[in-house]
Amino acid sequence: MRVVNAEQMRQIEEKAIHDYGIPSLLLMENAAWAVVEEIRRCLPKIGKEGLSGRKAVILVGKGNNGGDGLAVARHLVFQGMDVTVLVFAPLEELKGDAALNLRLFQGTMGKLFVIKGEKQRRLTRLALAQADVVVDALFGIGMRGALPGLVEEYVDEVNRTPGWVVAIDIPSGVEANTGKVYRTAVCAQTTVTFGLPKWGLFLGEGPEYCGRVVVDPISIPESYLMDEGISTFVLMDDDVRGLLPVRHLKGHKGTHGKGILVAGSKGMSGAAALAGRGALRSGIGLLQIVTPEGIAEGVDKSVIEATVWSAPGEDSLNEEAWPVILRQAEKAQAVAVGPGLSQNSQFRAVLAEILKNLSCPVVLDADALNLAGSEPSLLSLRNGRGPLILTPHPGEMARLCQCSVETIEGNRLDMAVAKAVEWEAVVVLKGAVTIIASPDGRAFFNPTGNPGLGTGGTGDVLTGSILAWLAQGVPPLEAACLGVYLHGKAADELAAEFGWSGFTAAEVADQLPKVRRTIEVRG
Ligand SMILES: NC(=O)C1=CN([C@@H]2O[C@H](COP(=O)(O)OP(=O)(O)OC[C@H]3O[C@@H](n4cnc5c(N)ncnc54)[C@H](O)[C@@H]3O)[C@@H](O)[C@H]2O)[C@@H](O)CC1
Numbered sequence: 241m242r243v244v245n246a247e248q249m250r251q252i253e254e255k256a257i258h259d260y261g262i263p264s265l266l267l268m269e270n271a272a273w274a275v276v277e278e279i280r281r282c283l284p285k286i287g288k289e290g291l292s293g294r295k296a297v298i299l300v301g302k303g304n305n306g307g308d309g310l311a312v313a314r315h316l317v318f319q320g321m322d323v324t325v326l327v328f329a330p331l332e333e334l335k336g337d338a339a340l341n342l343r344l345f346q347g348t349m350g351k352l353f354v355i356k357g358e359k360q361r362r363l364t365r366l367a368l369a370q371a372d373v374v375v376d377a378l379f380g381i382g383m384r385g386a387l388p389g390l391v392e393e394y395v396d397e398v399n400r401t402p403g404w405v406v407a408i409d410i411p412s413g414v415e416a417n418t419g420k421v422y423r424t425a426v427c428a429q430t431t432v433t434f435g436l437p438k439w440g441l442f443l444g445e446g447p448e449y450c451g452r453v454v455v456d457p458i459s460i461p462e463s464y465l466m467d468e469g470i471s472t473f474v475l476m477d478d479d480v481r482g483l484l485p486v487r488h489l490k491g492h493k494g495t496h497g498k499g500i501l502v503a504g505s506k507g508m509s510g511a512a513a514l515a516g517r518g519a520l521r522s523g524i525g526l527l528q529i530v531t532p533e534g535i536a537e538g539v540d541k542s543v544i545e546a547t548v549w550s551a552p553g554e555d556s557l558n559e560e561a562w563p564v565i566l567r568q569a570e571k572a573q574a575v576a577v578g579p580g581l582s583q584n585s586q587f588r589a590v591l592a593e594i595l596k597n598l599s600c601p602v603v604l605d606a607d608a609l610n611l612a613g614s615e616p617s618l619l620s621l622r623n624g625r626g627p628l629i630l631t632p633h634p635g636e637m638a639r640l641c642q643c644s645v646e647t648i649e650g651n652r653l654d655m656a657v658a659k660a661v662e663w664e665a666v667v668v669l670k671g672a673v674t675i676i677a678s679p680d681g682r683a684f685f686n687p688t689g690n691p692g693l694g695t696g697g698t699g700d701v702l703t704g705s706i707l708a709w710l711a712q713g714v715p716p717l718e719a720a721c722l723g724v725y726l727h728g729k730a731a732d733e734l735a736a737e738f739g740w741s742g743f744t745a746a747e748v749a750d751q752l753p754k755v756r757r758t759i760e761v762r763g
């Protein structure tokens with residue numbers, strides 16, 4: 241599914257209204273109805289069936305987001321709810337569809353307060369404390385900067401209420417284009433967003449505030465939502481299913497792809513083992529691990545399904561490892577370099593040879609990225625030689641870009657896309673929402689995964705998994721998307737059982753076939 245910034249959403253909305261002729265009021269009504277449906281679905285989660293007799297507080301701003309909220313409020317009154325609307329602007333400032341929805345609400349039995357200061361705040365505090373549902377219709381995609389002071393104080397109270405918080409379009413206080421939160425924002429359990437999801441739901445602090453995201457097309461024509469000019473996407477089961485390689489009845493290990501993993505050093509043989517496990521659990525036909533002679537026996541024993549080639553270097557690979565890698569890589573469909581290699585500068589020459597000479601897709605991770613980070617011009621050796629996939633976390637990306645981690649984190653989407661184009665590489669910028677950027681300028685947000693992945697070895701598993709998809713013939717961008725999505729989904733499967741901590745990288749690898757199967761079967 242495509243993901244848009246505020247300007248792109250406005251253009252689509254304009255087209256729907258002016259080119260297609262859908263009245264804006266109809267869009268607002270559909271938006272409101274989508275929110276009401278979501279509230280109906282949410283209530284059982286707090287042990288309440290049905291809307292009748294329940295209490296709702298709707299926080300309303302002066303823009304169209306507030307108009308949506310007023311239409312929701314009207315519907316909730318009609319459904320028998322006890323509704324209190326709090327408007328954070330003089331009523332005369334509401335215009336157009338929002339003003340019409342204000343009038344319609346004023347014709348119902350619902351209560352309405354205009355919040356001007358402390359007096360109204362005291363009067364309405366009880367309603368907020370007793371609300372089963374709080375609807376945030378303060379600001380939508382029109383908000384820039386920090387919330388006004390009075391709203392801020394209220395938002396802090398909303399974030400303490402026991403009620404279920406539903407944000408309309410985007411939680412108020414989260415900037416639609418950046419996900420930036422200046423001081424505070426509404427922390428929603430659910431966000432119902434209209435047309436297409438907004439960048440801010442995946443960037444900055446947005447993911448921490450939006451809860452579950454529900455997307456409703458509100459009757460905007462499908463063809464407008466599929467606009468070819470939009471180059472940002474969020475991965476979903478349906479997209480990923482189509483990327484899975486088909487297995488033929490007569491397939492064998494030779495047809496399921498051969499991949500070379502260059503990994504491991506003394507004290508970090510586990511990285512080679514975990515990347516190997518990630519590759520095997522992703523269905524690779526033949527895995528060959530090239531690792532230093534000092535640890536080769538140990539790696540051999542821990543990944544019994546792989547062939548292990550011991551290459552020169554006692555504790556870590558040195559420049560003489562290149563002929564061993566070249567010999568194996570000539571018959572392989574993909575090569576991954578980096579997990580646990582250590583930052584031995586002697587390996588720099590090998591990395592340069594790999595980048596210059598191998599025409600199959602090459603994945604660089606961990607210590608290979610650190611080496612490249614100390615000499616970013618290394619990456620240009622790859623230009624035109626063959627596909628390149630980089631899997632940096634923000635620290636590695638900062639070293640590669642010679643800037644601070646804060647610069648990377650504050651500009652994740654822009655940096656990932658710019659560097660993918662510059663390096664002619666698929667860039668997998670890891671994080672709570674990993675971004676996969678393509679050299680053609682497209683970018684994909686990954687919605688799967690959870691903080692449980694923040695444990696040693698999970699990155700190695702991901703590298704192994706991407707290697708396996710490449711070896712099975714999946715093109716570079718798609719292999720990266722498939723690897724990242726399934727890796728996160730495997731962690732989500734484990735989180736359903738264990739919560740957000742305590743599962744291991746090896747367990748993530750072991751869940752991979754199951755999540756792949758779930759996606760296949762649902763198709
Ligand atoms: N995308 C669509 O197709 C549709 C969008 N609709 C709704 O319309 C919303 C956008 O409406 P608007 O453009 O009116 O924008 P908002 O409702 O987000 O409000 C913008 C208003 O807030 C002010 N403002 C911005 N930042 C501020 C700040 N930091 N402090 C104080 N005031 C600030 C602006 O000057 C403007 O008056 C969407 O988010 C959505 O909820 C729906 O009505 C249905 C259709």
Ligand SMILES: [K+]
Binds near residue numbers: 378379380408411
């Ligand atoms: K909102």
